[in-house]
Structures are given as C-alpha cells and as structure tokens.
Amino acid sequence: MEQAKEKLRDFLGRHIGGRVIGDDEQIFAAGFVNSMFAMQLVLFLEKNFQIAVANEDLEIKNFQTINAMAELIERKTAPSRNNSH
Amino acid sequence: MELTLQQQRLRTEFRQFVDAHVVPGANAWDRQELMPPEVVRQLANHGYLGAVVPVSKGGAGFDSVEFGLLNEELGRGCSSLRSLLTVHSMVALTMSRWGTEDLKTQWLEKLGQGQAIGAFALTEAEAGSDAREITTEAIESGDDFVLTGHKKWITFGQTADLFLVFARSRRGHCAFVVERNTPGLVTTPVHSMLGTRASMMAELRLEQCRVPKRNLVGAPGFGLSHIASSALDCGRYSVAWGCVGIGQACLESCLQYAGQRKQSGVLLREHQLIQRMITQMVAGVKASRVLCCHAGQLRDAGDPASIIETSIAKYFACTTAAEIARDAVQIHGANGCSSEYPVERFYRDAKIMEIIEGSNEIQEIAIAQSACQAVAQAQSVAAAD
Numbered sequence: 029m030e031q032a033k034e035k036l037r038d039f040l041g042r043h044i045g046g047r048v049i050g051d052d053e054q055i056f057a058a059g060f061v062n063s064m065f066a067m068q069l070v071l072f073l074e075k076n077f078q079i080a081v082a083n084e085d086l087e088i089k090n091f092q093t094i095n096a097m098a099e100l101i102e103r104k105t106a107p108s109r110n111n112s113h
Numbered sequence: 114m115e116l117t118l119q120q121q122r123l124r125t126e127f128r129q130f131v132d133a134h135v136v137p138g139a140n141a142w143d144r145q146e147l148m149p150p151e152v153v154r155q156l157a158n159h160g161y162l163g164a165v166v167p168v169s170k171g172g173a174g175f176d177s178v179e180f181g182l183l184n185e186e187l188g189r190g191c192s193s194l195r196s197l198l199t200v201h202s203m204v205a206l207t208m209s210r211w212g213t214e215d216l217k218t219q220w221l222e223k224l225g226q227g228q229a230i231g232a233f234a235l236t237e238a239e240a241g242s243d244a245r246e247i248t249t250e251a252i253e254s255g256d257d258f259v260l261t262g263h264k265k266w267i268t269f270g271q272t273a274d275l276f277l278v279f280a281r282s283r284r285g286h287c288a289f290v291v292e293r294n295t296p297g298l299v300t301t302p303v304h305s306m307l308g309t310r311a312s313m314m315a316e317l318r319l320e321q322c323r324v325p326k327r328n329l330v331g332a333p334g335f336g337l338s339h340i341a342s343s344a345l346d347c348g349r350y351s352v353a354w355g356c357v358g359i360g361q362a363c364l365e366s367c368l369q370y371a372g373q374r375k376q377s378g379v380l381l382r383e384h385q386l387i388q389r390m391i392t393q394m395v396a397g398v399k400a401s402r403v404l405c406c407h408a409g410q411l412r413d414a415g416d417p418a419s420i421i422e423t424s425i426a427k428y429f430a431c432t433t434a435a436e437i438a439r440d441a442v443q444i445h446g447a448n449g450c451s452s453e454y455p456v457e458r459f460y461r462d463a464k465i466m467e468i469i470e471g472s473n474e475i476q477e478i479a480i481a482q483s484a485c486q487a488v489a490q491a492q493s494v495a496a497a498d
Contacts (some may be wrong), residue, residue, distance in 0.1 A: 039417075042490045062482055064420050066338035067346060071417040083211050086332040087337060 031088045032077065039072050040094070052096040066091075073097065079104040114406045116178070123179050127186035130159060138202055141381040142311035143458050146273075146304055159229025161198065165206045165347065168223030171227075172205070177409035182353040185402070188358025189365075192462035193311035195231070195358065199351040199470075200268045202230025203344040204277045207288070211331045216290060220275065232273035234291075234317055234346070235341055240310040242475050243348065244286075244337050246277070249319060251280035251287050258282065258289065258329070260297075260322040270315025271302050277330065278319070279341055285334030289324050297322035346420055349427040352413065354405050356430035356466050360398040363434075363441035363459050367391060367456070370445055370454075377477030381444065382413060388439040397437055401430035409459035421483045426474035431466040438463035 033051060040049045049055065058065075068083045069091065081086055087112060090100045116124065134155050142148055156162050164180045166172020175183065180202070187195035205224040208231075223229035240246040251264025260280055267276070277297075278291045290299060303314040309353060317415035333339045369382035371391065381387045404426040411419035438460040449456045467473045 041493065047493075052378060061339070064343060064346075064424070064479055065199065067342045068417040068420050070343075071415055071419065075415045075417065083213055083331055086211070086335045086406065088334060 029098055029102060033094050035076055036094045036097055039076075043068060049094060053094070054092055055072075055094075056088075056092065073101065077101045077105060082097050114403060114410075116165075116182075120178055120182060122184045123187070125173070127183050128189075130155075130161075131186045132188040134168075135187065135194055137189035138313075138489060139194075140452060140455055140458060142191065142193060144310075144452060146310045148197065148269075148311045148313050148463075152194065153197065153227070153230070153272075155202075156194070156198070158239055160226075160316075161222035162201055163205070163225030163229075164198065164290075165202045165207060166219040166221060170209065170220035171225040171407055177350070177412040181405050181409050182348065184351045184354035185358040185361065185405075188196060188355030189362040190393070191311065192355060192359060192459075192465070193309045194308050195351070195355040196268050196312045197347050199229045199355070201227075203233045203348045204275070206345045206347045207330060207340060208290075209278055210343055211288075213327065213328055213330075216330065218280060220290065220402070225389075230269060230272060232267055232269045232276050233344060234267050234270070234276040234278040236266050237263060242246075242472055244258040244341060247279060247286070249278070249280040250287070253322075254281065254323070254325075257323045257325050258287070260289065260291070260319045260324055262319050262325060264301060264317035266306075267300075267315050267317055268315055269310075269313045270300050271313040271399040276317065277340075277344065278317070278324075279336050281454070282333050285339075286336030287333045288330040288336040290328040290330060291319075291322065291324055294322065295322055306465075308463070308465035310461075345470055346423055350405075350408060350423045351406070352402070352466055352470045353423065353427040354431040355425075356463070357398060357401045357405055357432035359434040359459050359463050360394065360401060360437045363437045363456060364391070366454070366456050366459075367394065367441050367444045374448065375464075386419045390444060394437045394440065397433040401426070401433050404429050407415075421480065424471070424479050425478050428473060430491050431463075434475060435463040435467055 038086060044061060073079060073081055085100065089097055125365055134152065163172030164175045164183055168174035172381050183330055184195055184198060187198055195465050208224060220229060224231055235244055237247050237249065249260060251258040251260050260278060262280060274293050276291045279338040280288045297320045299318045300315040303316055305312060371387055374381045408419060408422040408426040411422050441456040442460050445454055449455050
C-alpha cells in the first residue's frame with residue numbers, strides 16, 4: 029500500500045509541476061490538472077499496477093485522493109493475489 | 114523506425130486498397146460532397162472499420178502502428194474517407210474501453226464489422242475547444258435520460274447508425290449511445306465546408322430524445338474527463354497519421370508534376386527553389402511519420418506519455434501537412450488552383466486538420482504545459498536534494 033502511494037506521489041508530482049500532494053488532498057477539486065491528466069492517470073494506474081480500469085470503476089471517490097487510489101489498487105489486485113497462492 | 118514484417122505487409126495491402134478504390138474517386142466525391150456507400154462497404158469488407166476492435170470481438174485488432182499506417186494510406190487518398198475511420202474508431206474504441214458488457218454485446222461486433230457506423234457528437238455551435246461549454250442537456254426521467262440540444266459539424270452525421278452524444282446532467286457531463294432511429298433525433302446535412310467535403314457532415318437536433326439509462330457510457334461526471342478524452346486521444350492519433358498521408362500525397366503529386374512540367378526550358382525539378390520546397394516536403398513527411406510511430410509504440414505499451422506524445426505528433430503532422438499542401442499548390446501554379454489536380458483538395462483538407470480534434474492552439478497549450486511541468490518537477494527534485 030505504501031509503495032503504491034509512493035509511486036502515486038511521484039506520478040502526481042510530475043504532472044502538477046513538482047507540487048507535493050498530501051495523501052488526502054483532493055486532486056481534481058483543487059484544479060491542479062489539465063484535460064489530459066485524467067486519462068494519463070488511468071494509463072499510469074493500469075501500467076504500473078497491472079490493473080484494468082473499467083466502466084464500473086468510474087466513481088469520483090476512487091480517484092479523488094492518493095489514499096482513494098491506493099485503496100482502488102488494493103481492491104483490484106486482491107483477487108489475483110489470492111488466486112496465486 | 115523499423116516496421117515489423119506484419120506492419121510492412123499491411124502497409125502494402127492498405128496502399129493497394131487506396132490506389133484501387135479511393136484515389137480514382139476522391140476528387141469526384143469531394144466535388145459531389147458525397148461518400149458513396151459502396152466505398153464504405155469496401156472498407157468494412159476489408160475489415161478496416163474494425164481496426165481498433167479486438168479480434169475476439171470480431172474486429173481486425175490492429176496494433177497502433179498498423180492502425181496508423183491505415184490512416185496514413187487513407188489520408189493519402191481521401192481525407193473525407195479517413196475521417197470516417199477516425200470517428201468510427203473513436204466510437205468503437207470508446208465502446209470497447211468504457212462500454213458496459215450489455216453495450217459491448219449489442220454494438221462492438223457490429224462496429225467492428227462495419228455493420229453499424231459510429232459518429233462522435235460532442236461539438237456545438239458555442240462549444241468547440243472548450244467542451245465544458247456544451248449546453249445539450251440530459252435530464253433523468255425514470256429509466257431514461259431525456260436529451261435536448263443541438264450538435265454541429267458532426268462527421269458522417271448524415272449516415273451514421275449510432276452516435277456517441279455528450280450532454281450535461283445534474284450529476285456532471287455524460288456520454289450516451291444514441292441510435293439514429295431514436296424518436297426526437299433529427300439530422301440535417303451540412304454543405305459547402307472548406308475541406309473534407311465528402312465527410313457527410315450533419316447537424317443533430319435532439320428534441321426530448323429519450324435514451325435508456327443502459328445507454329450511458331461511463332458514469333455521470335466522467336463524460337468529458339474520461340470518455341471524451343480517451344476518444345479524442347484516439348482521434349488525434351488518427352488525424353496525425355492522416356496528415357502524414359496528406360503530406361505524402363502532396364509530395365508524390367509534386368514529384369510527378371515537377372518531372373513533367375517545363376518552365377524556362379527546363380523541368381520544374383531542375384529549379385533550385387522548387388528543389389527546396391520538395392526537400393522540405395520530404396523531411397516534413399519523414400519527421401511526422403517518426404513522431405506518429407513513436408506515439409504508436411507508446412500507445413501499445415500503455416504508457417501515460419503516449420497522450421502528450423500523440424498531441425505532439427498531431428500538432429507537428431498537421432502544421433507540416435498544411436505547409437506542404439500550400440507549397441504543393443505553389444509548385445503546381447494555376448493548375449494547383451484547379452480541381453483537375455488533387456493538390457487544391459489536399460490544401461483545403463490540410464487546413465481542416467489544424468482545427469479538428471484539438472486546434473493547433475489547444476495542442477500548443479497542452480505541449481507547453483507538459484514541458485513546463487517537467488522542468489518544475491526537475492527543479493523540485495533538485496531542491497529536495
């Protein structure tokens with residue numbers, strides 16, 4: 029979980045001009061990002077955490093903060109982890 | 114960049130298709146402002162309308178570079194036909210990426226096989242570069258949304274079977290699949306545009322158009338940020354490659370013309386100022402193609418950088434195609450201003466490319482922002498160290 033958050037902090041830092049984002053800070057509401065960012069974020073999540081963000085994941089609460097995205101990643105990776113053991 | 118054997122084989126196939134079925138008719142389609150249905154059927158029969166649809170869903174499942182090469186070749190022949198591939202692929206990709214399982218089952222195979230044609234309905238008279246300003250409204254009513262509004266300049270709006278329509282609702286912007294036969298949906302042809310005149314453009318009027326909630330693509334509030342964004346990213350990629358095709362077509366026309374036409378007793382190609390323009394065309398087309406290939410490879414890798422690299426490729430390829438087309442008309446002189454030669458069509462079509470799927474100015478803002486963010490990040494890291 030902490031590793032995921034670290035990756036997210038690094039990605040967000042690169043896309044909002046080096047600004048440090050708190051784990052519970054509202055990313056979209058603060059107006060930090062441009063129109064391309066949402067899809068860049070989706071691709072980042074998919075590529076780095078081997079998940080597929082789909083229609084059913086499109087809920088504002090899943091993408092609002094670093095903590096929320098870390099929870100989404102955990103939820104989506106949990107079944108495959110369980111299956112592999 | 115080296116193409117794979119498969120990509121080389123497909124490029125040859127696409128080129129032969131375009132030379133046989135597209136180039137001979139393109140000037141006439143442009144004059145008549147009409148895309149013959151049999152040409153669309155040929156595209157479908159070759160599987161090209163399923164370019165971005167997975168093989169498992171009945172599509173061709175091309176990789177991004179293969180899809181790009183198809184756009185280049187169609188763009189070389191006819192930008193209007195290439196624009197069909199663009200908007201249809203935008204809808205098919207959106208369905209594949211964000212559609213519910215029900216919507217995928219209902220539409221994806223039909224889109225992939227060209228049995229249904231898709232069109233993208235975002236733009237309005239007062240909402241172009243800033244899509245947040247759309248006024249088409251979606252009001253929830255029982256199991257439906259009721260759509261009311263007016264869409265403008267919708268490519269292949271005259272003939273599409275289904276539209277991806279964007280509207281604002283109380284829960285934010287939404288995207289809907291709207292079938293042509295939906296009561297309250299009326300399309301009106303748009304004529305006499307500057308370029309891509311055979312792209313069957315239309316206005317859409319949605320008058321209390323009742324659409325079931327199951328036709329919602331993505332959740333309310335995600336219509337622009339995710340649904341339109343991912344579709345437009347596909348559109349920019351397609352247009353970028355289409356511009357490589359326009360540039361290549363101009364170059365080939367100029368090489369042929371400059372090798373036949375004499376002025377001052379020598380062939381045009383012997384004049385150094387003509388050679389300069391041809392040199393700029395050769396370099397511009399090659400550079401555009403490399404940027405498009407680079408973006409394509411990143412897209413296939415699922416790299417987040419693919420989005421800005423697609424924007425860069427689109428910006429460079431469009432501005433380059435416009436410059437090349439201007440010089441192509443110049444080399445052809447008065448003949449270049451005549452519809453007997455294709456370069457005047459390329460010139461008009463190239464101008465359109467600088468406006469659609471994000472104008473040059475919108476790309477400039479995005480690319481500059483991205484560059485500035487990278488510098489700010491580097492400075493931030495350096496300060497932390």
